[in-house]
Amino acid sequence: MEEVEEPVSPTGQYLNSSALCIYILGVLEFEIPIDDCHTFSLLQDVFLPINTRFSSVMIGDHNGQRKWKKVEVKLEEHINVPIFPTRSNLLYDDYLDEYLSKIAMEHLPQNRPLWEIHIIKYPTSNAAGTVVFKLHHALGDGYSLMGALLSCLQRADNPSLPFTIPFSKRPKSSFNTIKVLKRFPSFFFSAFRSVSDFGWSILKSSFLQDDQTPIRSRGEDTKLRYITISNVSFSMENIKEVKSKLGVTTNDVIAGLIFLGIRLYMQEVYVESSKSQSTALVLLNTRNISGYKSVKEMVDKTNYSASWGNRFAFLHIPIPKLSDSNLANPLEFIWKAHKEINRMKNSLATPLTGMLLNMVKKFKGPEAAAKYVRSTLRNSSTTVSSIIGPVEKMSLDNQPIKGLYFMVAGPPESLTITITTYMGKVRIAFGLEKGFIDKQKMKSCMENSLEKIILAARNISA
Missing domain, CATH: 3.30.559.10 (Chloramphenicol acetyltransferase-like domain)
Known part of the structure; x- marks a missing residue:
């Protein structure tokens, strides 16, 4: 019925x-x-x-x-x-x-x-x-x-056991009067930066477009963009090695690796574009929970709003320009990614943007809000999103699954990047505008990026 x-x-x-x-x-x-x-x-x-x-x-x-x-x-x-x-x-x-x-x-x-x-x-x-x-x-x-x-x-090894998902644990916050007083002056600076970030976000979504580059065409389309899909796989051990050397997060290392790979690709196709104004929209999960929910929890109305749906936000992260300095020390791409992502996570620009979208929807309708989101995507150079998979091998109907990745189709960008972790591997997939971006060259540049980063990390004095 x-x-x-x-x-x-x-x-x-x-x-x-x-x-x-x-x-x-x-x-x-x-x-x-x-x-x-x-x-x-x-x-x-x-x-x-x-x-x-x-x-x-x-x-x-x-x-x-x-x-x-x-x-x-x-x-x-x-x-x-x-x-x-x-x-x-x-x-x-x-x-x-x-x-x-x-x-x-x-x-x-x-x-x-x-x-x-x-x-x-x-x-x-x-x-x-x-x-x-x-x-x-x-x-x-x-x-x-x-x-x-x-x-x-x-x-696959034991269907009766649950999967192990390597989510990072969120630190518990505790109220401390002395700490609050010490941080009080920084509140005003944080508020100022949030307003500045929010204003820049509006400009980026409305007027300011990234430069035209080998990863960003000016071709406009009203239908789904014709893409070709490629992917590259890295060992999580290599990522963890760099992470432990630098004291950053896994996401910071992967973001830095991707940004360097993008710039190396730009340099190969057109040298001057490696210094272009380019922005990545990094998707952030806004749920205040760690770990996936079971079927029962997902359909339970008391948990539904927290577990199911579309609960993400875009972080506007500038892709560092390629220079002699950071080409000689590619770890700078990781440091810059770490700094920008942390700053944007703690900024109020993201919730303010959500409030703005709700206002646009209320007064102009959902189609106007959708056009604003499309403009946000169209004015950037790429979108980066990630999913955490289990450590153990999965099986479907007793048939073992060797690999896993995903791709997002439909964004008005020439390049979409997704990251999936599964069984100790990091799978980076690319949705590339067909006939515009060379998928083999992009894959090669990402592999070259990891090699440069690992070499630089291993050269750090103990």
């Missing part, structure tokens, strides 16, 4: 509008050939019960407000098993790349629940088979959807 479930959140409306339509592709690489005989029962009994949004469509009521309406799900409409041409070398990497590019630019029908699954039964250099979940970003953010995915999977 059809029934109206719940209002669509403001962010959900922004992400599914005429101005902006964003999708998430989750790619699971299997260790053995895929047996899909239980696909229907797994989707019906495990996936759909996680959240009513997976069996709902987005509708508008008589007041113009959008809501999730529960409908009957015809699973056969959501399952795709492509047939590739036979080839002699038995590996289908090129076909998989083309297929991912194809589905990334296709819109999901709005008259059925906003997700689909693609089962690719062909071997590649990375896997014996690949499963791709395509979900509309309006359903939830990476945190929500990763939690949902983990609820469908089991540990």
Whole structure:
């Protein structure tokens, strides 16, 4: 029986509008050939019960407000098993790349629940088979959807044990009068910086565009941008080695690595662009919780607002320019990333921007707010988002999963970067505007970036 479930959140409306339509592709690489005989029962009994949004469509009521309406799900409409041409070398990497590019630019029908699954039964250099979940970003953010995915999977070594997720523990804050008094003068400076950051954020979203560079074209489009997807994998041990040497966070090291890799790519394509004005929008999870929730906790209304949905914010982080100084000492990219990300996390610019979006929605409507978000994305050079995966190997229906990464499709940028950690590996994936960014060169520059950073860290005196 059809029934109206719940209002669509403001962010959900922004992400599914005429101005902006964003999708998430989750790619699971299997260790053995895929047996899909239980696909229907797994989707019906495990996936759909996680959240009513997976069996709902987005509708508008008589007041113009959008809501999730529960409908009957015809699973056969959501399952795709492509047939590739036979080839002699038995590996289908090129076909998989083309297929991912194809589905990334296709819109999901709005008259059925906003997700689909693609089962690719062909071997590649990375896997014996690949499963791709395509979900509309309006359903939830990476945190929500990763939690949902983990609820469908089991540990390959022991299905009865929970996954280990390496979330950092948030330090407990304690009130101390002396500390407050000592920090009182810094409050005014912090307030001034927050206002300054908020003003700059408005300018960046409205008027100030990044320079045109080898990673930022001026090509405007109203449909999904045609992208090609590439990725590179690093050992977490290498990242931790640099982290311990510098006393920063894992995210700081990865951000610095990415920024240096981007500048190295710019330098290779056009030397002068390595000193251009370029900005990365780094996504920050705004939930005050650590660790993913179980299925029961996710659907529990008392935890729902904290665990599910789109709860993230953009941090405008300038990409450091490439100079003789930081090329000689690439660790400067990590220090600058550390400084900027910490400063923006503690700034009030992010909540102020959220308040501004709510005001735009209230007085001009959700489409106007969606255009503001699109402008924010369009005026930057790249978006960087990350998901933390488990330490142990996962399995789906007793089929072990060798690798995991995701990609965001639909942003109006030429370059989108995602980071996934899984089984001691860091997977950095790139959504690259096809015909504009060279994916092999970008991959090579990222690998070169890590080599330079590791070498510089090891040269630090003990």
